[in-house]
Every structure is written in structure tokens, then in C-alpha cells.
Amino acid sequence: MCRTACAIRKAGVCNPEKSRIRVIQMDECDRYMPLVCQNCEDAPCIAACPKEAISRIDDQVVRTVIDYNKCVGCKMCLNACSFGTIGFDEDRGRPFKCDLCGGDPLCVHFCKPGALTLKDSAMIQYDQARASALRRTAGMKR
């Protein structure tokens, strides 16, 4: 659902291949894992781009965006990304990536089990610490 919703909003077509979100399957442990652009702080795609078309901006959320006026479609960013989360639109000859929908990602709304949420990367560690603290206190009460 998240992939279809993303493709419809971002590419205007009902084709999950054009989605900015990827879901990888891990057969060994019987799990799926969604993957989007990690908006790396020291982003390899920014370093690799020969036209300086990729930059980090901070409007609603901190994110890495592609300036399509500068992009020439050389796919350097695709091959530099260690997560493989930049896709390439062969019809338009240009790459695409998750831009977090400007702070309100559609995939989050469409994820039925509620597995997707948008969090500030600085807060993730705190949330995890809090969750484990909650588990510990729950154990003590028992």
C-alpha cells in the first residue's frame, strides 16, 4: 500500500516500481523491511553528483533533495547510495528519491498496520531508550 500510494502521489501512476519507498524481503528471518532515503548527514549521493544537483535542505524537515534543473541523469547518485533508495525514471531520464513529502509522508497514512511513522532522527535514540525503560519498569511491577 505504501508503495502504491507513493507512486501515485509522486509519479502520478499506479506503478509501485516508481515508488520512493522500497520493501525488501529477508527470507532467512521471514521479515519485510521498508527502505527509504536515510537523508544521510554525510551523504554519498551529494559527494558523487558531478553537477552539484543534490543538496540538503531544512524547511519543514531536514532532507536531501535533487534539483532537476541541474541534474543530467548520470546515475552517479544511484550507484553511490549504499541503501539503493534512489530510483531512476527511465521515461523522464532522471533519478528520484524520497523527499519525505515535505514532512507529511503519504506512505505513513496508508500503512495499514501502522508500521510506518515519521520521526526526527535525533529522537529515534530517545524513543528506543524510552521503550526499553518502559519494558523494564513493566517487568518490575510484575
Place this chain on the structure above:
Amino acid sequence: MNQGEITTEQTESNVMRYFQVNDQCNGCLACVQNCPANALRAEDSNANRVLSHNMARCARCGNCWRICPQKAIEFQFMLENGWDEVKSLELVFCSVCGVPIYTVDYRRTLSEKLGTQSEPTCSKHRDEVTRAAKAHFLKGKSPDIRPDIRPDIRPDIRPDIRPDIRSDKRGGAI
């Protein structure tokens, strides 16, 4: 002249295939006279008459070919709609599925820019994350994401309790 020599060399090595003049040419220069775009030029230097063609000026009208009394101009190459190979580079293949991803030279450019060299993989098999996640899950280090616990009843992601604690006690609890 210098430029004439270059053109001759190119024609011989078949680099410029579009406009060719065969051995029938006797240097009458009717083509030069009749070219509406001034794309043909002749120069008499030392002992030779050198005929040059300028591809940028040429309008592909075929006038030279039509009027040449010796039928020496081979204009059909320009009308063939063919392709000339201009470069051939060695490919690098995905180490998992074997699809061609980029060239050896592309890989060099990329590693120069990034300062690192990683295994060549297509984006579908860019599995550094997958491997890390597998290692993580197989070790069983995360009891809070067991599939038997439904995510909507997990206490740590309940939206109703999260925001206020996040905003008030940030840093204090850690």
C-alpha cells in the same frame, strides 16, 4: 593544408562516414561551386588540391551528390540513418544478479568522488542494510518487534502517550 590533412585522415580511418568521396573524383570542384551552405572547400597547397567538408555547415541537401559529374560523392551514408560507434567501454556487472550496471571508468569516477570502493551491486542488491538487519533479527536482539505482537498495541509506539513525553522530558529520562 593542415585542416585538409586531418579530414583526409578521418575519412581513411572511417571516423567520418557520413560524407565520403571515392576514387572517381577528379577535382573539378563542381561540388564546391554548387554547395548552397558553403560546406565544401578546396585548397591548392604545394602539389595537391585538397577538398574539405564541414559537417557543421552541411545542410544535407544532397546537391553535391546530385550534380557531381563523376558520381564521386557518396552521400547515401548520410541518408542511411545508421549509427557510428564512437566509444566502447568495459562493463561492470552486479556481483549478485549479473546485470550490467556501469562501466569500469564510471566505477573509477565514482570511487574517486566517494573515496571508497565497494562491491559492484545493482540498487536492488545493495544489501548492506539487509545484511545488517538480518544479523540483527537472527540474533534475536529485539524482543519488541516480534511478529506475534501486533504493532498497534505495542506500548512504545502508541501515539496517544508519545507526544507529550517527547516534548516535556526530552533528555531528562535518558
